[in-house]
Amino acid sequence: MGTSDQIIMACCCDIAGQVRGKGFPESDLPNRLKRGIGWTPTNVMITCFDVIAESPFGALGDLALIPDPNATYVVRDAVGEPVEHVMLGDIVTLDGDPWTCCTRSILKQALRRLDDVAGLNVTAAFEHEFQVLGGDAGDAGGTGTAYSLAGARSGAAMGRRIFKLMARNNLRPDTFMKEFGADQFEVTMKPSSGLGAADQAVILRELVRVAAMEEGRRATFTPIRDPAGVGNGVHVHISLNDSAGKPVTHDPDSDTGLSEVAASFAAGITTFLPSILALLAPSAISSLRLTPHRWSAAYNNLGLRDREASVRICPVTTLDPLDIAKQFNLEVRACDAAASPYLQLAAIIHAGTEGIVRGLAAPPVTEADLSVMAAEELARMGIERLPTSLGAALDAMAAEPAITSWFGAEFAAVYQAHKRGELAVLDGLSPGEQCARYLAVY
Ligand code: GLU
Ligand code: MG
Numbered sequence: 001m002g003t004s005d006q007i008i009m010a011c012c013c014d015i016a017g018q019v020r021g022k023g024f025p026e027s028d029l030p031n032r033l034k035r036g037i038g039w040t041p042t043n044v045m046i047t048c049f050d051v052i053a054e055s056p057f058g059a060l061g062d063l064a065l066i067p068d069p070n071a072t073y074v075v076r077d078a079v080g081e082p083v084e085h086v087m088l089g090d091i092v093t094l095d096g097d098p099w100t101c102c103t104r105s106i107l108k109q110a111l112r113r114l115d116d117v118a119g120l121n122v123t124a125a126f127e128h129e130f131q132v133l134g135g136d137a138g139d140a141g142g143t144g145t146a147y148s149l150a151g152a153r154s155g156a157a158m159g160r161r162i163f164k165l166m167a168r169n170n171l172r173p174d175t176f177m178k179e180f181g182a183d184q185f186e187v188t189m190k191p192s193s194g195l196g197a198a199d200q201a202v203i204l205r206e207l208v209r210v211a212a213m214e215e216g217r218r219a220t221f222t223p224i225r226d227p228a229g230v231g232n233g234v235h236v237h238i239s240l241n242d243s244a245g246k247p248v249t250h251d252p253d254s255d256t257g258l259s260e261v262a263a264s265f266a267a268g269i270t271t272f273l274p275s276i277l278a279l280l281a282p283s284a285i286s287s288l289r290l291t292p293h294r295w296s297a298a299y300n301n302l303g304l305r306d307r308e309a310s311v312r313i314c315p316v317t318t319l320d321p322l323d324i325a326k327q328f329n330l331e332v333r334a335c336d337a338a339a340s341p342y343l344q345l346a347a348i349i350h351a352g353t354e355g356i357v358r359g360l361a362a363p364p365v366t367e368a369d370l371s372v373m374a375a376e377e378l379a380r381m382g383i384e385r386l387p388t389s390l391g392a393a394l395d396a397m398a399a400e401p402a403i404t405s406w407f408g409a410e411f412a413a414v415y416q417a418h419k420r421g422e423l424a425v426l427d428g429l430s431p432g433e434q435c436a437r438y439l440a441v442y
Contacts, residue, residue, distance in 0.1 A: 005433050008085045009035045012105060013202045013340045015418050016048040017282070019086070019442070021065060029067075036064035037092055044101045045418055048338065048441045051307070053421020056414065063099055065091050071199040072161040073169040075210050084210065088199055100410040103342035104198075104369060110346040110406070111194045114353045118261065120240045120248065122349060123329075126199035127235040129179050129190045130208060131225060132158065134217040151178030155185050158219075161211035162187055169207065171200050181230030191237065191329075194345065201234075201341035221337035222442040223281065224289045227431045231289030231296055236344060237314065238352075239329040240265060250328035256304065256313060256329060256365050261279070263362035266330055267312050268355020269348060270363045270382075273300035273334065275400035276347040276384055278393035282419060283338035283442075284426050285434050287388050292371035296333035299370045300382050302363045309366065310334045310386070334386060338442055350406040351357050378425060394419055 008029060010023030022037045041057035066267035067087030091102035098105035132155060145151030149201050152159070159176040166173045172190035179186045187206050187208065192200055205221060206253055217276050224231040239249040240316040251259035258266060273280075281290060292298045295307045303309025316327040364381045378384065387393035393417055399405055404412045 002422075006082050006085060008067070008087060008090050010065050010087050012065055012089065012091055013342060014037075014046070015044060015282075015340060015343070015415060016046065016104065016422075017103075017338050017340045018046075018048060018368065019088075019202060019206060020046070021086075026417070033069065036066035036068075036089065036092070036224060039063040039065040041099075041101070043419065044414060047418060047422040048426045049422065051421065051425050053418045053424075056417070060396075062094060063091050064094060064096075065280065070196075071203075073165075073203045074206065075165065075207070076168075084377075086201060086203075086206070101409050101414050103340045103346075104195075106408075106411065107195060107198055107342040107346040107349075109431040110349040110353070113406075114349055115243075116358075117353055119379065120261070121241050121243070122194040122197075122345075123191045123239050123241060123247075124194055124345060125174075125189055125191040125237045126197060126201035126204070127186065127237065127331075128201070128204060128208070128337065129184060129186045129232040129234075130219045130221045130337075131180075131181065131232060132185065132212055132217045132219050133183065146177055146180040148178060152176075154178070158211050158215045158217065159185070159187075161214055162208055165207040165211055166204065166264065166395050169203060171204060171207070173277045179230075181232075185229060186382060193237075194349070198341040198345045205337060220439055220442055222408075222435070222438045223283050223286045223338055224334035224359060224435060225439055226435050227285075227288050231294055232295055232336065233289070233333060234339070234344070236335055236348060237333045238332065238345075238348060239327045246322075247325045247328065249330070250316075250325045252324070256320050256362060257316075258313065258362060261356060262330070264360045265352035265354040266311055266313075266355070267360035267363045268352040268358070270300045270302050271360060272351035272354060272400065272402065273310055274384060274387055274393070274396045275403060276336060276351055276397065278390065278397045278419065279333070279343045279347040280335040280339055280416070282393075283336070283438055284390045285425055285431065285438050286336050286338060286390065287393075288385075288431060288435070289336065290386055290388075298385065299378070299383050299385055301366045301370060302336070302383075304365050304367055304390065306367060307333070308369070309342075313365070338438070346407075350402075354402055354406075390419060390423060 006026040007023040069087035174188040297310035
């Protein structure tokens, strides 16, 4: 095959968190960078189970998916031939305007709003947990491998492949480890600018899948494999910079370390967390993970170095050559990989920006087990239990007027219809059976 016969896939990461797209010959790239590939509005209604939710678009309409050469990865075979070449991109109308339901354009819009109202931009990094199925290194849990060298060894070949694939595609590996759960691993990467961090999260998930596949195994990012098991979280780290690139999240003189603007941003996130949860952890089984004592997130609280807080003020250390101001960041833990990273980051940024717009004061910083506190005490602190089902999270999203002002009425309605369609597929299934359905997808 000559190089001009290579296939490039132009892809989006949609509401279902799935990467979908179409291929074209590499020789056509200059043309496709301009006119994109044809895309269908109703594709946005394809749920993670491939059932099409009730679509306002029906069979009508045409869009274009324009690949972005800055959001690309290539996987090569042993002789260096590309076997998978993907370019992520934006979905636009045939006049070139961003489509109302393009997840990547929605993130760009959120970034623009933060810049418009506060003159700020974000640095972000997504941290991913996943489990590996198959192979003979399987561990059923309870075998002493949590965080261990023996556990890391069981995934070492895959880990090396992951780091290599990341490095070759300009993703900067940070750590790789055997996580607590059975066959569970975690990979983190160095931070990037807002849009780049979300692109990299999409790419990372695919590279991990490729690396596992090359080892004859399958990686799953499903939010939780069985109701009694450990969850696979996505933790989104975020910090703010001014237009000159100076980090502005930290104030060494404040009690929490948060600057005034970052405190308002954090307050926006915790205030709106119940109404954006359906965008951050959007599967029917996500709520099984978001329960107390799983080191995930069950309340809309800001915690200091607390791994059960939805929003955690991360530790900084003088051991790191990097300035404290640069290290300082917030970690949003109520996320999972059933979501599109674009929507996750957009929702966090819109909520935080709203906190700045409204001048919200810093939320109380918790350092205790909220699950044993009286309801009145939580209410006094403005803390509530996060919605305990996808249906309840969607209701909370629909009830919050700010959602339509941030995302537009069309996207908000489409999102509800998509997710209600997904729930309908699961009707009558037990939690265990629902976990099995999602395990097959993510
Ligand atoms: N597995 C936990 C989650 O579901 C996170 C564990 C940790 O890394 O602190 O988010
Ligand atoms: Mg972890």
